[in-house]
Amino acid sequence: MAESNFDTRIDYYPTHEHEGIKYRRGHVLPFGATMVPNGVNFSIYSSAAYSCTLVLFEKGAPQPYTEITFPEEFRIGNTYSMIVFDLDFETLEYGYRMDGPFEPEAGHRFDKTKILSDPYAKAIGGRDKWMDPPDWDNIYPHRSRLVFEDFDWETDMPLETPIEDLVVYEAHVRSFTKHDSSGVKNKGTFAGIREKIPYLLDLGINCLELMPIYEFDEYEHSKTNPETGEMLINYWGYSTLNFFAPKSGYAATGKYGMQVDELKTLIKELHKNGIEVLLDVVFNHTAEGDHRGPTISFKGIDNNTYYMLTPEGYYFNFSGTGNTLNCNHPVVRSMVLDCLRYWASEYHIDGFRFDLAAILGRAQDGSPLNNPPLLESLAYDPVLAKCKLIAEAWDAGGLYQVGSFPAYGRWAEWNGKYRDTLRRFLKGEEGLVGELSQRLQGSPDLYSTRGTAAGINFITCHDGFTLYDLFAYNEKHNEANGENNNDGNNDNFSWNCGWEGETDDAGINTLRHRQIKNALTILMVSQGIPMILMGDEMGRTKYGNNNTYCHDNDLNWLNWDLTEKNADLYYFARHIINFRRNHPVLRNKDHFRNSDYKGTGYPDISFHGTQAWNADWSGSSRVLAIMLDGGHAKNGFTTDDTVYIAINMHWEALPFELPHLPEGKSWHVSVNTDMPSPYDFHKLNSEPVMENQYSCILGPRSVVILLGK
Amino acid sequence: MQIDINTENSILIITLKGSIDSKTASEVQQKVLEASVESDNVIIDLTKVDFVSSAGLRVLLMVYRQIKSKNGKVILVGVSEEITEVMEMTGFINFFEIIDTVTNALSSF
Numbered sequence: 001m002a003e004s005n006f007d008t009r010i011d012y013y014p015t016h017e018h019e020g021i022k023y024r025r026g027h028v029l030p031f032g033a034t035m036v037p038n039g040v041n042f043s044i045y046s047s048a049a050y051s052c053t054l055v056l057f058e059k060g061a062p063q064p065y066t067e068i069t070f071p072e073e074f075r076i077g078n079t080y081s082m083i084v085f086d087l088d089f090e091t092l093e094y095g096y097r098m099d100g101p102f103e104p105e106a107g108h109r110f111d112k113t114k115i116l117s118d119p120y121a122k123a124i125g126g127r128d129k130w131m132d133p134p135d136w137d138n139i140y141p142h143r144s145r146l147v148f149e150d151f152d153w154e155t156d157m158p159l160e161t162p163i164e165d166l167v168v169y170e171a172h173v174r175s176f177t178k179h180d181s182s183g184v185k186n187k188g189t190f191a192g193i194r195e196k197i198p199y200l201l202d203l204g205i206n207c208l209e210l211m212p213i214y215e216f217d218e219y220e221h222s223k224t225n226p227e228t229g230e231m232l233i234n235y236w237g238y239s240t241l242n243f244f245a246p247k248s249g250y251a252a253t254g255k256y257g258m259q260v261d262e263l264k265t266l267i268k269e270l271h272k273n274g275i276e277v278l279l280d281v282v283f284n285h286t287a288e289g290d291h292r293g294p295t296i297s298f299k300g301i302d303n304n305t306y307y308m309l310t311p312e313g314y315y316f317n318f319s320g321t322g323n324t325l326n327c328n329h330p331v332v333r334s335m336v337l338d339c340l341r342y343w344a345s346e347y348h349i350d351g352f353r354f355d356l357a358a359i360l361g362r363a364q365d366g367s368p369l370n371n372p373p374l375l376e377s378l379a380y381d382p383v384l385a386k387c388k389l390i391a392e393a394w395d396a397g398g399l400y401q402v403g404s405f406p407a408y409g410r411w412a413e414w415n416g417k418y419r420d421t422l423r424r425f426l427k428g429e430e431g432l433v434g435e436l437s438q439r440l441q442g443s444p445d446l447y448s449t450r451g452t453a454a455g456i457n458f459i460t461c462h463d464g465f466t467l468y469d470l471f472a473y474n475e476k477h478n479e480a481n482g483e484n485n486n487d488g489n490n491d492n493f494s495w496n497c498g499w500e501g502e503t504d505d506a507g508i509n510t511l512r513h514r515q516i517k518n519a520l521t522i523l524m525v526s527q528g529i530p531m532i533l534m535g536d537e538m539g540r541t542k543y544g545n546n547n548t549y550c551h552d553n554d555l556n557w558l559n560w561d562l563t564e565k566n567a568d569l570y571y572f573a574r575h576i577i578n579f580r581r582n583h584p585v586l587r588n589k590d591h592f593r594n595s596d597y598k599g600t601g602y603p604d605i606s607f608h609g610t611q612a613w614n615a616d617w618s619g620s621s622r623v624l625a626i627m628l629d630g631g632h633a634k635n636g637f638t639t640d641d642t643v644y645i646a647i648n649m650h651w652e653a654l655p656f657e658l659p660h661l662p663e664g665k666s667w668h669v670s671v672n673t674d675m676p677s678p679y680d681f682h683k684l685n686s687e688p689v690m691e692n693q694y695s696c697i698l699g700p701r702s703v704v705i706l707l708g709k
Numbered sequence: 710m711q712i713d714i715n716t717e718n719s720i721l722i723i724t725l726k727g728s729i730d731s732k733t734a735s736e737v738q739q740k741v742l743e744a745s746v747e748s749d750n751v752i753i754d755l756t757k758v759d760f761v762s763s764a765g766l767r768v769l770l771m772v773y774r775q776i777k778s779k780n781g782k783v784i785l786v787g788v789s790e791e792i793t794e795v796m797e798m799t800g801f802i803n804f805f806e807i808i809d810t811v812t813n814a815l816s817s818f
Contacts, residue, residue: 089731089764090730090731090764148764148767152800152804185794191797253798256762256763256795257762257763258795258799261763261798261801264800265798268800
């Protein structure tokens with residue numbers, strides 16, 4: 001009954017025909033190409049085109065099989081839409097030609113000789129398999145395709161884990177399993193990650209943050225390193241071709257066009273195992289570069305809308321990559337919103353980390369806005385309401401907003417100050433105890449009204465040194481990047497522990513491992529959300545290269561043999577991550593009140609040093625201890641053991657006087673990074689009682705965790 | 710695409726040969742569903758199927774669901790290693806019962 005009613009709808013039948021292809025007026029919304037009964041609905045926007053032509057290809061064919069210009073009556077406002085009938089969903093590739101003015105000074109760069117990819121395409125062909133040699137003469141290299149959006153999620157939904165309970169693991173899809181040592185079947189793919197879920201569970205993380213997975217061109221700006229002959233490519237993928245399409249080359253099934261199902265299957269499996277998925281999204285620029293760059297999509301569709309342009313019609317370059325997406329243009333804002341809604345609803349993504357997010361708060365002329373409409377829209381969006389929104393709160397144009405990013409009660413941010421303070425303190429700089437205490441507390445100095453959950457704490461991320469290299473190199477060693485070591489950050493706040501690079505010196509290697517354990521420990525006991533970089537749990541090195549964006553080799557691929565070579569680090573990392581997850585006292589949502597509001601006899605947090613209740617805040621101090629009262633765990637909503645964390649970054653051992661515990665409780669040792677493995681930690685719930693309940697010796701450059709229970 | 714339909718012990722055995730993709734999927738769907746009017750117990754033999762595309766997997770799943778909804782039973786047999794792998798990576802495998810040979814499938818009813 002219902003079906004026959006559907007058949008009687010008049011829009012199920014064509015009204016026009018061109019070269020045997022039947023079509024009719026389409027629906028303006030949604031933008032993009034949408035499967036409808038009997039055909040596909042195409043809809044696209046351009047504010048300044050004179051006319052628009054739909055170009056259809058059979059998959060892989062060098063030339064289109066037809067081109068249909070939108071009749072004028074199919075245009076509504078600045079949109080063009082049509083339904084084309086009897087298309088093969090699976091083998092269709094489509095694009096557009098836009099005829100319009102070429103007047104760069106007015107912002108227009110139309111070129112009707114170019115076939116343009118749909119900004120709303122759900123899949124992009126052309127880089128189906130990673131590093132498959134492209135046809136450089138292809139008249140349409142990055143082709144829009146259709147995808148089935150009927151994935152069976154069964155009961156899955158985004159996990160909605162409270163953000164303060166997350167332990168984030170930042171990984172690159174290909175790097176994670178590409179190395180032979182990964183032992184997975186489909187190396188370097190979404191399917192490969194799925195095979196490593198047991199590892200992630202063993203490690204104890206509950207949130208996987210993936211470096212960009214939107215379709216990008218690994219060949220963009222590719223060149224040969226003159227010294228090594230190696231090919232340098234766009235490996236990390238911080239250069240988007242299309243915001244709705246997952247990277248086909250990251251899917252083992254990409255060659256069959258099934259990357260969407262493979263990625264969704266991965267997400268569903270991660271969710272089944274309690275692991276959230278965050279995407280690192282790059283909305284600050286596109287792969288089209290500046291006026292010298294290629295015309296792939298946006299530039300030829302509506303340059304003036306999609307990009308921030310100088311008064312002369314050139315590209316503002318706040319991203320450091322040639323162009324800047326015009327995020328606060330209302331049309332672009334809608335696209336970003338549509339895109340994130342799509343990923344949240346179709347892919348069940350749990351949250352997003354926005355690359356160079358300060359750009360998202362700039363006006364169309366580049367100036368910072370007080371109340372950026374895009375950030376506000378995202379914060380209040382009904383579909384994104386439970387998604388984590390995390391900003392990299394700076395850009396390449398000098399805007400640095402850590403602590404001041406427009407948050408609307410929703411946004412968290414990468415806490416760059418946490419990274420810098422921790423690095424400097426760990427390498428032994430003095431005068432940082434006050435700042436360290438802020439970082440341990442979730443940076444109330446930065447986020448006084450936003451709570452601890454506003455800050456993603458990290459010491460390392462994909463940019464910069466790995467944790468191992470932080471203690472093995474004083475200087476960056478980026479020669480392999482082919483830019484004479486001029487690229488990459490110079491302010492690494494690193495310390496090589498006495499020798500630059502690899503060494504056989506047992507003392508230095510012991511110290512490096514201890515420093516890694518110190519760093520992981522402080523990270524995991526800090527209020528706020530900890531993020532660790534893939535491989536830091538096993539002492540991964542990039543040999544001092546702090547900017548490996550261009551290497552498809554061992555500099556990026558995780559060597560899984562390190563879990564054995566550096567077994568002590570892996571066991572320790574696993575312990576300290578699980579320690580955090582087992583102790584709610586470490587995971588407050590709101591800041592400490594520095595008072596005993598639960599009447600336990602102890603304030604929620606107290607500060608100590610070599611003397612109990614008397615922290616040394618002086619300029620030459622390198623020691624701090626804090627005690628978190630278990631009666632005030634999770635802002636007083638639950639109870640826990642009392643946790644005492646003592647940190648000594650002095651080069652000599654120091655005795656720490658311990659605060660007294662209430663009658664019936666005693667101090668137990670959980671962690672002492674000064675001890676050799678396996679005595680550097682004690683398993684959860686089997687921590688031994690300390691013989692001496694009054695004081696404790698902290699070795700040089702070491703951290704101790706005690707439990708009062 | 711060649712589609713042969715036989716019955717053994719009132720169990721339908723549908724033997725497919727060729728590729729199941731967007732070009733052949735609707736034919737497969739139509740024929741299998743037509744045939745399944747005769748019996749709710751169906752074996753789909755993919756031994757001679759060299760490729761199942763995204764659209765092909767969807768048709769198999771649709772057929773599977775429709776027969777299941779009549780309290781019927783569908784078994785896939787002769788699924789090549791490559792097709793099995795694709796089905797694993799894309800999650801489709803979780804929805805199907807797969808048995809190695811027609812003989813073993815027959816004895817499972």
